[in-house]
Amino acid sequence: MTTLRITHHLDARTLGTVLGVWAHPDDEAYLSAGLMALARDAGNHVTCVTATLGEHGTDDPGTWPPVRLARTRRMEIAASMAILGVTDHRILGYEDGTLPQQELEPAVGAIAAVIEEVRPDTIVTFGPDGMTGHPDHQTVSAWTTAAWARTGRGRLLHATTTDTFAEEHAALHEEIPVFGPGLPLRTPPEEVALAVDLDDELLDRKLAALRAQATQVGPVLALMGERAFRCWWRTEAFRDADTARVAPLPAAVS
Numbered sequence: 001m002t003t004l005r006i007t008h009h010l011d012a013r014t015l016g017t018v019l020g021v022w023a024h025p026d027d028e029a030y031l032s033a034g035l036m037a038l039a040r041d042a043g044n045h046v047t048c049v050t051a052t053l054g055e056h057g058t059d060d061p062g063t064w065p066p067v068r069l070a071r072t073r074r075m076e077i078a079a080s081m082a083i084l085g086v087t088d089h090r091i092l093g094y095e096d097g098t099l100p101q102q103e104l105e106p107a108v109g110a111i112a113a114v115i116e117e118v119r120p121d122t123i124v125t126f127g128p129d130g131m132t133g134h135p136d137h138q139t140v141s142a143w144t145t146a147a148w149a150r151t152g153r154g155r156l157l158h159a160t161t162t163d164t165f166a167e168e169h170a171a172l173h174e175e176i177p178v179f180g181p182g183l184p185l186r187t188p189p190e191e192v193a194l195a196v197d198l199d200d201e202l203l204d205r206k207l208a209a210l211r212a213q214a215t216q217v218g219p220v221l222a223l224m225g226e227r228a229f230r231c232w233w234r235t236e237a238f239r240d241a242d243t244a245r246v247a248p249l250p251a252a253v254s
C-alpha cells in the first residue's frame with residue numbers, strides 16, 4: 001500500500017470533507033490537529049465530534065468538580081478549534097469514563113446521523129486499541145466503525161503510531177506512562193495509509209491548539225518540557241480500518 005503523505009494544504013484537498021470522532025477534548029488535537037488545519041486551509045469542510053466533555057479528567061476533583069471542569073473544557077476546546085479553523089464541532093454529551101457501559105444503539109445511531117448529514121469523504125477516529133488503551137477511546141472506535149459500516153460513506157482511518165514513534169520517544173513513554181500495556185502500536189510503515197507531517201509553522205499551530213486545552217495539556221507539558229512535547233506528535237499517522245475486525249452490525253432502528 002502507498003502511504004499518502006500530506007505536508008501542505010494543497011495535498012489535503014484529496015481528503016475531501018473530513019469527520020473526526022473522538023472521546024474527550026484534546027484527543028482530536030493530539031491525533032489530528034495538523035490534519036484538520038490543513039483540510040480547513042484547503043477549503044474542505046471539517047466536522048469534529050467529541051463524545052464527552054472529559055469532566056472527570058483531573059487528579060484534583062476538589063479544585064475541579066465535574067461541572068466546573070466540563071464548563072472549562074468546553075471553552076478550551078472551542079478556543080482550540082478556532083485556532084485550527086474548525087467551525088463545526090459537536091459534543092455527544094456522554095459522561096466521561098462511562099462509554100463502555102453505554103448502550104450501543106443510540107451512540108452508533110448518533111454518529112451515523114452525523115455521517116449522513118455531513119457526508120464525509122474521510123473519517124478519522126481511534127483504532128480498536130484506543131491509542132492509549134483508554135476504554136472510552138476503544139468504545140468510540142467501535143461506535144464509529146459500526147456507524148461507518150452502516151452508512152457505507154467515506155474512507156475510515158484509524159489513528160495509529162509507528163516503530164519510529166515508539167522508538168524515538170521510548171524514554172519519554174517510560175518516564176510518563178501515557179500508554180497501556182503493549183502500546184503504543186508499531187504499525188509497519190507500509191500499512192500507514194495517511195501520514196500528516198507537520199512543518200514548523202503547522203506544528204506551532206498544533207501546539208497552540210493543544211495549549212488552549214490547558215487543564216489537560218498544561219501538566220503534561222510541564223512534566224515533559226517544551227522541547228520533547230513539541231516533537232512528540234509531529235507526525236499524525238492513520239491506517240485503513242481493518243474491516244475484518246468490524247463487529248457484526250446491530251440492526252438499525254428506524
Ligand SMILES: [Zn+2]
Pocket residue numbers: 023024027134137
Ligand atoms: Zn481521551
